[in-house]
Structure formats: structure tokens, C-alpha cells
Amino acid sequence: MSFLEYVEYNLDDLVRLAAEHLLVVVIALLIAAVVGVTIGVLTWQSARWSEVATATSGALLTIPSLALLALLIPIFGLGWTPAVIALAIYSLLPIVRNTVAGLRAVDPAVIEAASGMGLSRRRSMWQVQMPLAWPVIITGVRVSAQMLFAIATIAAYVAGPGLGNEIFAGLSRLGAANALNKAIAGTLGVVILALAFDAAFILIRRFTTSRGLRV
Amino acid sequence: MSDQTPTLDKSRTQLAAPAAHGVGIELIELTKQYAGQRAPAVDKVSMRIAPGEMVMFLGPSGCGKTTTMKMINRLIEPTSGQILIGGDDVLRLDPSELRRRIGYVIQQIGLFPHMTIAENIGLVPRLLGWSKSRIAERIGELLDLVGLDPSVYRDRYPRQLSGGQQQRVGVARALAADPPVMLMDEPFGATDPITREHLQNEFKRLQQELRKTIIFVTHDFDEAVRLGDRIAVLRERSEIAQFDTPEKILAAPADDYVASFVGSAAAIRRMGLTSVADALRVVRLGPVSTPAHGITVELESSIRDAIDAMLRAGRTQVDVRAADGTLAGSLAFDQVCELWARAQAGEPDVR
Numbered sequence: 001m002s003f004l005e006y007v008e009y010n011l012d013d014l015v016r017l018a019a020e021h022l023l024v025v026v027i028a029l030l031i032a033a034v035v036g037v038t039i040g041v042l043t044w045q046s047a048r049w050s051e052v053a054t055a056t057s058g059a060l061l062t063i064p065s066l067a068l069l070a071l072l073i074p075i076f077g078l079g080w081t082p083a084v085i086a087l088a089i090y091s092l093l094p095i096v097r098n099t100v101a102g103l104r105a106v107d108p109a110v111i112e113a114a115s116g117m118g119l120s121r122r123r124s125m126w127q128v129q130m131p132l133a134w135p136v137i138i139t140g141v142r143v144s145a146q147m148l149f150a151i152a153t154i155a156a157y158v159a160g161p162g163l164g165n166e167i168f169a170g171l172s173r174l175g176a177a178n179a180l181n182k183a184i185a186g187t188l189g190v191v192i193l194a195l196a197f198d199a200a201f202i203l204i205r206r207f208t209t210s211r212g213l214r215v
Numbered sequence: 216m217s218d219q220t221p222t223l224d225k226s227r228t229q230l231a232a233p234a235a236h237g238v239g240i241e242l243i244e245l246t247k248q249y250a251g252q253r254a255p256a257v258d259k260v261s262m263r264i265a266p267g268e269m270v271m272f273l274g275p276s277g278c279g280k281t282t283t284m285k286m287i288n289r290l291i292e293p294t295s296g297q298i299l300i301g302g303d304d305v306l307r308l309d310p311s312e313l314r315r316r317i318g319y320v321i322q323q324i325g326l327f328p329h330m331t332i333a334e335n336i337g338l339v340p341r342l343l344g345w346s347k348s349r350i351a352e353r354i355g356e357l358l359d360l361v362g363l364d365p366s367v368y369r370d371r372y373p374r375q376l377s378g379g380q381q382q383r384v385g386v387a388r389a390l391a392a393d394p395p396v397m398l399m400d401e402p403f404g405a406t407d408p409i410t411r412e413h414l415q416n417e418f419k420r421l422q423q424e425l426r427k428t429i430i431f432v433t434h435d436f437d438e439a440v441r442l443g444d445r446i447a448v449l450r451e452r453s454e455i456a457q458f459d460t461p462e463k464i465l466a467a468p469a470d471d472y473v474a475s476f477v478g479s480a481a482a483i484r485r486m487g488l489t490s491v492a493d494a495l496r497v498v499r500l501g502p503v504s505t506p507a508h509g510i511t512v513e514l515e516s517s518i519r520d521a522i523d524a525m526l527r528a529g530r531t532q533v534d535v536r537a538a539d540g541t542l543a544g545s546l547a548f549d550q551v552c553e554l555w556a557r558a559q560a561g562e563p564d565v566r
């Protein structure tokens with residue numbers, strides 16, 4: 001069976017796996033964005049605490065993925081949960097680092113004007129500082145997304161979702177019929193997803209950033 | 216208090232009249248000691264500012280002007296002392312609510328780049344719960360007031376404006392909720408001298424209508440003279456070297472330090488504050504020159520302009536044209552000298 005015939009024959013399965021892959025990445029990203037931005041907002045003003053936060057999320061990123069999953073299985077079992085958590089942990093660093101950098105780059109004069117006009121700290125954060133730091137923060141999320149599409153393949157090891165299942169099924173049976181086709185189809189699928197998502201990010205960034213920052 | 220005595224300058228008299236909008240400010244032994252510094256940045260400053268009065272803080276860099284000002288809206292917490300605004304003890308009020316009632320223009324302008332001009336100006340009214348239509352109306356009104364066409368600028372973003380235009384928006388934003396008190400930290404600092412003078416003149420006209428109680432920080436003596444009802448000349452630690460009307464400071468600097476700010480040509484500069492019409496309260500115009508020589512000034516011109524006209528024509532008198540275009544009489548150089556002498560003598564009517 002040629003590669004194209006293989007793809008055509010298994011299209012339904014491949015699309016389902018790709019959809020799962022996308023979903024697991026998006027869920028992990030959303031969680032990491034909420035957690036990472038919160039950590040950034042809480043620590044950006046303190047040199048020491050923001051250093052602790054970035055160093056810790058950096059250290060988490062160096063844990064080998066299989067080891068991290070192995071650690072998570074006893075707590076969360078198999079399937080989606082450990083996969084999502086592992087991916088969220090891996091995407092923290094770019095998000096935390098960019099949140100801190102983005103908030104630090106906001107002109108202090110603008111912050112002073114905000115509090116001088118009577119905005120509370122919280123209001124100033126949501127209405128002024130966060131929107132101004134947003135282009136930098138969303139870039140951090142984008143970098144995380146790029147990483148996650150590749151890393152998400154290992155979810156298959158914990159019986160999780162995604163194209164990893166296709167790739168590892170192929171790799172473990174190399175030499176058998178269609179094994180190589182499987183591995184290639186899975187890998188190509190990951191690459192295509194990642195590129196498509198990246199393109200979507202350009203639009204997301206555009207729509208979520210004030211026009212005043214683009215003029 | 217000096218702002219209640221009659222003055223030569225008509226516009227100043229209007230300004231000093233009891234204000235409908237402003238409230239008084241009183242600083243009592245106000246002190247700020249920054250942590251880790253030997254001397255306080257502001258040391259026991261006491262000052263009383265009348266409702267509707269515009270007071271200029273003038274002093275060298277680092278003397279504590281900004282620190283003093285920011286204690287008033289509590290961007291900086293005083294170490295000790297008291298601040299009363301309209302009789303209320305500021306230190307007992309909620310800082311955010313207090314600040315919504317004090318217009319604040321910072322030196323670096325600080326417009327919000329992600330908001331349109333309209334959104335920048337409408338922010339505080341929105342916080343105060345004004346209706347949408349009232350906010351929209353107010354934005355148009357304020358843009359008109361600061362000389363920006365609402366239909367053109369309303370929906371622009373700050374980065375699409377020039378520095379001078381941004382400063383006007385900064386002033387409009389501070390005025391948005393019609394606060395009785397304004398704090399302005401070198402609001403026209405970032406503009407070239409010509410735009411600056413233009414903004415100063417516009418602001419002066421504005422203040423004559425609004426009569427807010429204003430504290431205005433500046434490095435620039437000419438700006439202080441042009442705009443202020445009174446000038447507080449400050450030295451290190453915000454110590455008040457002299458707190459008086461521009462006329463008095465020009466005529467009688469309290470000491471060498473104040474004199475160094477006044478600089479040269481004090482007499483001429485002071486004559487720039489008095490109009491011919493004002494001078495008529497002290498001196499009488501002579502007969503119109505015969506034969507007519509065509510050198511005239513308006514009643515509203517300053518004495519400084521009159522002296523300038525005399526010098527340029529090489530004559531010792533100049534004819535004065537009334538509002539209806541007829542010649543009202545002539546002003547002679549001797550009379551200018553008499554005016555100056557009586558002002559120097561401190562006659563209450565000739566300040």
C-alpha cells in the first residue's frame with residue numbers, strides 16, 4: 001500500500017487522532033496560560049520572586065518527558081489527565097517568563113497615571129497593564145504551543161490521546177506492513193497541526209491586541 | 216491674603232475672585248523622609264492655597280516639588296504632617312476615591328496607548344458611573360476646550376498624536392470628571408518653546424473660565440509668571456523661599472536665591488504683567504500727540520509693549536487706542552516710571 005493510499009484508507013482515524021492531539025494541546029495551553037500568567041502577575045514586581053518563578057518553571061522543563069509521565073501515573077492514572085498535566089507543566093516557562101517581561105516593559109509613567117487617576121491596583125492591572133503586556137504574553141503562549149505539539153506525542157505512552165498513538169504504533173512494528181506509513185502519517189500530522197496552529201496564532205494575536213498598540 | 220487685594224491686571228482679579236468650583240488646600244508641616252536617606256526630601260512644609268487659585272511650585276531639580284505634589288493625592292504617603300482639601304483630612308480618605316476627585320497631569324503625559332483618545336478621557340467618568348451619553352458629551356466638550364476637533368481626534372490612538380496634542384489630551388483627561396483640584400507636574404515640559412507658549416496661553420484662558428484650585432510644578436520662571444496667581448519659590452527640601460504674586464516676586468525678591476530665579480530685566484518682565492488699562496487706575500493719560508505720529512498701542516496691551524513701541528519709534532510717548540478704535544490719549548515714559556515707583560513703594564493698588 002502506498003503512503004497516499006494508506007492515508008486515504010485511514011483518513012477517519014487520522015482525523016480523529018489529530019483532533020484529539022489538538023484538543024489535548026489546547027486544554028494544556030489554557031491551563032498553563034491561566035497558571036503561568038497568574039504566577040507572572042504575582043511575581044513581576046519582585047526581582048527575587050520572579051527569578052524563583054522562572055527558574056522553577058525552567059527546571060520543570062528539563063525533566064525528561066517519560067520520567068515526568070511515570071511520576072504522574074501513580075497519582076493520576078492513565079489517559080488524558082496525566083498527559084494534560086505534563087503538557088501544562090512543560091509550557092509554563094515561556095508563559096511565565098513573557099508575562100514577567102511584558103509587565104516589566106509597561107511604561108512606569110502609564111502605571112503612575114493610572115493610579116493617579118484613581119484606578120485601584122487590580123483595575124490598573126486588568127484595564128491598563130495587562131492589555132499593554134498582552135502582545136508579549138501571547139507570544140509566550142505561542143512558543144509553548146509550538147513545543148507542545150511535538151511533546152504531546154508522548155501522551156501515547158500513558159494511553160493518552162493524539163497522533164503519538166499512530167507514530168509509536170508504527171515505530172514499534174517497523175518492518176511490518178504499513179508500519180512506516182503509520183509513523184510518517186503521524187509525524188506529518190503533528191507538523192501540519194503545529195504550522196496551522198501557528199498561523200492561527202497570528203490571527204489570535206491580532207484580534208486580542210488593541211489597535212492602538214499596532215499603529 | 217494677597218490674592219484678595221485688588222490688582223492691576225484684570226485677568227488676575229477675575230482669577231482671584233471667589234471661585235465657584237475650586238476648594239482650598241492646606242498643607243500643615245508636611246514632611247517626607249524616604250527610607251535610607253539622611254535628610255527628608257520635604258521638610259515641614261506649610262502652605263495655604265485659596266479656592267480657585269493657581270499656585271506655581273518653582274524650584275531647581277531635586278528640591279522636592281514632585282514629592283510635595285504627590286503627597287497631596289497620596290501617590291506618596293507623607294511621613295508626618297497634614298493635608299486638608301476643602302477642610303477634609305486627605306489622609307483619612309480612601310486613596311482611589313480621593314484621586315478620582317483630583318485631576319492629575321504627570322510630566323511624562325502617560326496616556327494609555329491601547330485606548331482611544333475618547334477612552335482615555337472617559338475613563339474616570341466611567342469609574343464614577345456616569346451614563347454613556349453623558350460621557351460621550353463630556354469628551355466632545357473637553358476636546359473642544361483644549362482645541363482639538365472631536366470629530367478628528369476622538370477615535371485616534373495616542374501614538375497617532377504629536378507630543379503637544381498628547382499633552383492637551385493629558386490635560387483634558389485630568390479635567391474629565393470636573394475635579395475641583397488639579398495637580399500638574401510640568402504638563403507642558405515636552406514641547407518646543409512656541410507650542411509651549413501657545414499651550415500656556417490656552418491654559419490661562421481655560422483657567423479663567425474653570426477656576427480650579429491648581430498646583431502647577433515648573434522649572435521655568437517665565438511660565439510661573441505667565442500662569443500663576445502666586446508662585447512658591449522652593450529651595451532644597453521644599454523649603455519655601457518666597458510665596459507671593461508674580462508681581463511682588465519680580466518687584467521685591469525676598470533674597471538672593473529668589474533673585475537668581477528672577478534673573479535679569481525684572482522690571483521689564485513685570486511690566487509685561489500690567490496692561491495699559493490697568494495702569495489707568497494709577498496714572499492719567501495725557502493728550503493725544505500732536506502732530507499725530509501714528510505710534511499706538513491698544514488699551515489691552517501691556518506696559519511692556521508700550522515701552523517697546525516708544526523705544527522702537529525713538530519717542531517718549533505713545534498714543535493709546537480704545538476698543539472702539541478712537542485714540543483715548545497718550546502714555547508717556549515718565550508715567551511708566553511713576554507707575555513703577557509707586558509699585559515699588561508697595562502701594563496696595565499698584566501691585
Ligand SMILES: Nc1ncnc2c1ncn2[C@@H]1O[C@H](COP(=O)(O)OP(=O)(O)OP(=O)(O)O)[C@@H](O)[C@H]1O
Pocket residue numbers: 249250252256274275276277278279280281282283434
Ligand atoms: N522614591 C524615592 N526614593 C528615594 N528618594 C527619592 C525618591 N523620589 C525622590 N527622591 C529624592 O527626593 C528628592 C526630591 O525629589 P523630587 O522628585 O520631589 O524632586 P523635584 O523637585 O520634583 O525634581 P525635578 O524638578 O527634577 O522633577 C530628590 O533628592 C530625590 O533624589
Ligand SMILES: [Mg+2]
Pocket residue numbers: 280281282400
Ligand atoms: Mg519632579
